Amino acid sequence: MNYHRPFGPDEYARRLVETKSRMDAAGFDLMICQDPANMAWLTGFDGWSFYVPQAVLVHAWEERPIWFGRAQDAKAALITTGLPASNIVGYSEPLIHHPVGHPFDELAELIVSRGWGAARIAVELDAHYYTARCHAHLTRGLSDAKLRDSGELVNWARLVKSDAELGLMREAGRICSATMDRALAKIAPGVPQYEVIAEVYHAQVMGVEGKFGDYTSLCPSLCPLIQVGEGTSTPHLTWTDEPLPDNTLIMMEIAGARHHYHAPLTRTIHLGKPPGKIVELTKVIVEGVDAALEKARPGVSCEEVEAVWQQVLNRNGIKKESRVGYSIGLNYPPDWGERTASLRPGDKTELQAGMCFHFQSGVWLEAYGAAVSEPFVVTQSGGERLCDVRRELIVID
Amino acid sequence: MNYHRPFGPDEYARRLVETKSRMDAAGFDLMICQDPANMAWLTGFDGWSFYVPQAVLVHAWEERPIWFGRAQDAKAALITTGLPASNIVGYSEPLIHHPVGHPFDELAELIVSRGWGAARIAVELDAHYYTARCHAHLTRGLSDAKLRDSGELVNWARLVKSDAELGLMREAGRICSATMDRALAKIAPGVPQYEVIAEVYHAQVMGVEGKFGDYTSLCPSLCPLIQVGEGTSTPHLTWTDEPLPDNTLIMMEIAGARHHYHAPLTRTIHLGKPPGKIVELTKVIVEGVDAALEKARPGVSCEEVEAVWQQVLNRNGIKKESRVGYSIGLNYPPDWGERTASLRPGDKTELQAGMCFHFQSGVWLEAYGAAVSEPFVVTQSGGERLCDVRRELIVID
Numbered sequence: 180m181n182y183h184r185p186f187g188p189d190e191y192a193r194r195l196v197e198t199k200s201r202m203d204a205a206g207f208d209l210m211i212c213q214d215p216a217n218m219a220w221l222t223g224f225d226g227w228s229f230y231v232p233q234a235v236l237v238h239a240w241e242e243r244p245i246w247f248g249r250a251q252d253a254k255a256a257l258i259t260t261g262l263p264a265s266n267i268v269g270y271s272e273p274l275i276h277h278p279v280g281h282p283f284d285e286l287a288e289l290i291v292s293r294g295w296g297a298a299r300i301a302v303e304l305d306a307h308y309y310t311a312r313c314h315a316h317l318t319r320g321l322s323d324a325k326l327r328d329s330g331e332l333v334n335w336a337r338l339v340k341s342d343a344e345l346g347l348m349r350e351a352g353r354i355c356s357a358t359m360d361r362a363l364a365k366i367a368p369g370v371p372q373y374e375v376i377a378e379v380y381h382a383q384v385m386g387v388e389g390k391f392g393d394y395t396s397l398c399p400s401l402c403p404l405i406q407v408g409e410g411t412s413t414p415h416l417t418w419t420d421e422p423l424p425d426n427t428l429i430m431m432e433i434a435g436a437r438h439h440y441h442a443p444l445t446r447t448i449h450l451g452k453p454p455g456k457i458v459e460l461t462k463v464i465v466e467g468v469d470a471a472l473e474k475a476r477p478g479v480s481c482e483e484v485e486a487v488w489q490q491v492l493n494r495n496g497i498k499k500e501s502r503v504g505y506s507i508g509l510n511y512p513p514d515w516g517e518r519t520a521s522l523r524p525g526d527k528t529e530l531q532a533g534m535c536f537h538f539q540s541g542v543w544l545e546a547y548g549a550a551v552s553e554p555f556v557v558t559q560s561g562g563e564r565l566c567d568v569r570r571e572l573i574v575i576d
Numbered sequence: 577m578n579y580h581r582p583f584g585p586d587e588y589a590r591r592l593v594e595t596k597s598r599m600d601a602a603g604f605d606l607m608i609c610q611d612p613a614n615m616a617w618l619t620g621f622d623g624w625s626f627y628v629p630q631a632v633l634v635h636a637w638e639e640r641p642i643w644f645g646r647a648q649d650a651k652a653a654l655i656t657t658g659l660p661a662s663n664i665v666g667y668s669e670p671l672i673h674h675p676v677g678h679p680f681d682e683l684a685e686l687i688v689s690r691g692w693g694a695a696r697i698a699v700e701l702d703a704h705y706y707t708a709r710c711h712a713h714l715t716r717g718l719s720d721a722k723l724r725d726s727g728e729l730v731n732w733a734r735l736v737k738s739d740a741e742l743g744l745m746r747e748a749g750r751i752c753s754a755t756m757d758r759a760l761a762k763i764a765p766g767v768p769q770y771e772v773i774a775e776v777y778h779a780q781v782m783g784v785e786g787k788f789g790d791y792t793s794l795c796p797s798l799c800p801l802i803q804v805g806e807g808t809s810t811p812h813l814t815w816t817d818e819p820l821p822d823n824t825l826i827m828m829e830i831a832g833a834r835h836h837y838h839a840p841l842t843r844t845i846h847l848g849k850p851p852g853k854i855v856e857l858t859k860v861i862v863e864g865v866d867a868a869l870e871k872a873r874p875g876v877s878c879e880e881v882e883a884v885w886q887q888v889l890n891r892n893g894i895k896k897e898s899r900v901g902y903s904i905g906l907n908y909p910p911d912w913g914e915r916t917a918s919l920r921p922g923d924k925t926e927l928q929a930g931m932c933f934h935f936q937s938g939v940w941l942e943a944y945g946a947a948v949s950e951p952f953v954v955t956q957s958g959g960e961r962l963c964d965v966r967r968e969l970i971v972i973d
Contacts, residue, residue, distance in 0.1 A: 419788075
C-alpha cells in the first residue's frame with residue numbers, strides 16, 4: 180500500500196524538538212502520550228485503534244519516539260509512522276479486556292527495561308482514553324518513577340501550526356464549505372433530518388478538488404431550535420426522522436477534515452420568512468465576528484479577542500456568553516478542540532501567527548438563538564477565514 | 577421537538593431492577609456510570625456530549641437514576657431521558673478544561689449532599705471517558721467513601737437483550753446489509769477508496785424501509801490486504817485516495833446502527849480472478865461460522881462455540897486465532913463491543929437466548945487472509961443471523 184504521509188521528516192523532527200524543549204522546561208525525562216492526536220502529531224501514527232490502550236513515548240535522550248500498542252496494530256504503526264521496527268512495540272493480545280492484567284503492565288515493563296524506571300514521567304491524566312485503570316496499572320508497575328500530569332504539554336506544543344499544517348487546515352476549510360453548501364441545497368421544509376445528514380457525510384468524505392475528506396471528530400449536528408415550551412436550545416442532540424417543519428429555525432454544525440485536521444462551521448437557517456428579531460440578532464453576531472477577527476493578530480491575547488466581540492453584543496443590548504472560541508487543528512473523536520487556548524475572559528494566551536481557532540459565536544436568548552461561526556488562522560492582518568459560506572441568516576422558503 | 581424514545585418506561589424499570597440486583601450482590605450502594613452506552617441503557621440519555629465529563633448515578637434506595645453533566649446538555653437529558661428535572665443536575669460551565677477545578681468536584685459535592693459520602697461506590701475504572709483525572713477528583717472529593725471498580729457491572733447487565741432491543745438489532749442488521757450491498761455495487765478496479773466510503777456513510781444514515789441509521793461507533797474500514805513485502809494485513813487503517821487495483825484482495829468492515837444498537841459485518845472481496853487458495857480458505861471460514869452458529873444455543877459456553885469453529889479450521893490444516901467474537905448491542909464511539917463476553921478459550925460465560933455477538937472470523941495466513949463475519953442472536957435453534965449478505969469470497973471483475 181502506498182500510504183500518503185502528509186508531512187516529511189523535517190516536520191516531525193521540529194515537533195520532537197519542540198516537545199523535548201517543553202519537557203525540559205517542565206522537568207520531565209519521559210512523556211507518555213495516549214491522546215490519539217498527540218500520538219499522530221508526534222509520529223504520524225494513524226488508525227482507528229484508540230479504543231484499546233496504546234501510547235507514544237518520547238524520552239529526552241532518545242532520537243525517536245517509541246510506539247506501544249496492540250500487536251495487530253503494529254503494522255499500521257510501521258506503515259504510518261515510518262519509525263524503525265525497533266521503535267514499534269506490540270503488546271500481548273490476551274491482555275485486551277482482561278479482568279486482572281492490562282496492556283500497561285507491559286508498558287511499565289518496557290519502561291523499566293529501558294532503564295527509565297526512576298524517571299520523571301509525564302502522563303496525560305485528562306486524555307479521553309487514558310482511563311483510571313490505565314493509570315492505576317502504570318503507577319503500580321512504575322513504583323520508583325515520579326508520575327505527574329503533563330498539563331497538556333503536547334497539546335500546547337501543537338498550538339502554532341506550521342505552513343504544511345496550515346495547508347491542510349485550508350483544505351479542510353474548503354471541504355467544510357462544500358459540505359455546508361450541499362447541506363443547504365438539501366434543506367427544505369418536509370425533508371427528513373437524516374436525509375440532510377446522509378448528504379453531509381457523503382460530501383465530507385468526497386472532499387473537493389480531488390482531495391478526499393476524513394471522518395470528523397464529532398458527528399454532524401442539525402438541530403431544530405425549539406421554540407415551544409421553555410424555548411431553549413439543545414446542543415449535541417443528533418438527528419431523527421422528523422421532517423423539517425415549514426417555519427422554523429435550524430442550527431447546523433459540521434466540519435471538514437483533511438488528514439484529521441479539522442475546520443468546523445456553524446450556520447443558522449430559517450425555513451420560511453424569518454421574524455425580524457432573528458434577522459437582527461444574526462446581523463449583530465456577524466458584526467461581532469468581523470470585529471473579533473479583525474482584532475485577532477499576533478500579540479493580542481485570547482481574552483482581548485473575546486472582549487471585542489462582547490462589546491459589539493453589549494452595544495446591541497445582548498447578554499454575553501462565557502467562551503466564544505477554542506483552538507483547533509489535528510484531532511480524533513470524540514472532540515475537535517485542542518483543549519488548550521480558549522477565547523474567554525481570563526485566558527491571557529498571546530496570539531501568534533499560525534494559531535487556529537473556531538470562533539463559535541452562538542448567542543442564546545430566551546426564546547431563540549443564532550450562531551454564525553468561523554474557523555480562522557491568526558495572521559498579521561487579522562483572522563483569515565478557513566471557510567467561505569454566506570455569513571448571514573440563511574433563509575430557505 | 578418530538579423526540580422518539582425507542583423504549584417505554586417498563587424497559588427502563590426492568591434495567592434498573594437488574595442493575596440494583598447486581599449492585600446488591602457486589603456490595604455497592606451507589607453506581608457511577610460514565611460509559612455513554614451504560615448511561616443510555618439506564619436512562620435513554622442520548623447526545624454527543626461524552627467528550628466532557630458526565631455520569632449517571634444509580635443509588636440502591638433511589639427510585640430513579642440521576643443524570644449529572646454539563647449545564648448546556650441538561651436540556652438534551654430532559655428530552656431524551658424523561659427523568660424529572662430534579663434528577664437532572666448540570667455543572668458549572670467554567671469547570672470545562674479548567675486547569676485546577678474539575679466537573680467531578682461538583683459530582684462529589686452532589687453525592688455528599690445526598691448523604692452518600694460514606695457509601696460503597698462503584699466506578700467504571702476502564703470506561704473510555706473515565707479519565708485518570710476524573711477518578712482523582714472524585715477520590716479526593718469522596719474521602720469517606722469506598723470506591724471500587726464496578727467490574728463492568730452494567731455492561732454485564734446489558735448482555736441479554738429484551739425483545740424490544742432485539743427488534744432494534746434486527747433493524748440494524750438490515751441497515752448493515754443494505755449498506756454492504758451498496759458498497760459492493762460501488763467497488764471496482766480503479767475506483768478511489770474514499771468514493772466507496774462516501775457511499776457507505778450515505779447508506780448507513782439513509783437506513784432501510786424508512787428507518788434511518790445512526791452514526792456508528794467505528795468508522796467504516798476498507799482495507800486492501802497487502803500482499804507485498806512481509807505480506808501481513810493491517811486492521812484499523814482508514815481510507816486513502818488510492819484507486820482500487822485490478823487484482824487484489826479487499827476486506828470491508830462496516831456496521832449498521834439503529835438507535836445506537838450495532839450490527840457489524842465483514843466481507844472479503846477479490847478484484848479479478850481469485851487464486852484458488854483464497855477461495856478455499858473462504859469456504860473453510862464459512863463452514864466454521866456455520867458450525868459455530870449451529871452450536872450457539874442457550875446453555876453452551878462461549879469457549880465451546882469457539883472450539884467448534886477451531887475444529888473446522890484445524891481439520892483443514894489452518895492455525896487458530898485466539899478470539900473469534902465478542903458481545904454487541906448498544907454502543908457509542910469509539911468501540912462497538914460491549915467489553916464483556918468473548919468467544920475465546922477460557923471464557924465460560926453460558927449463552928442465554930437474547931445475547932448478541934459479532935462472530936469475527938478473520939483468518940490471517942502468511943501472505944493473505946479472509947474474513948466472513950456474522951452478527952447473530954442466540955436462540956433455541958442456534959445463532960440467528962442479523963445480516964443477510966452473500967457468504968462467500970465476493971469476486972468483482
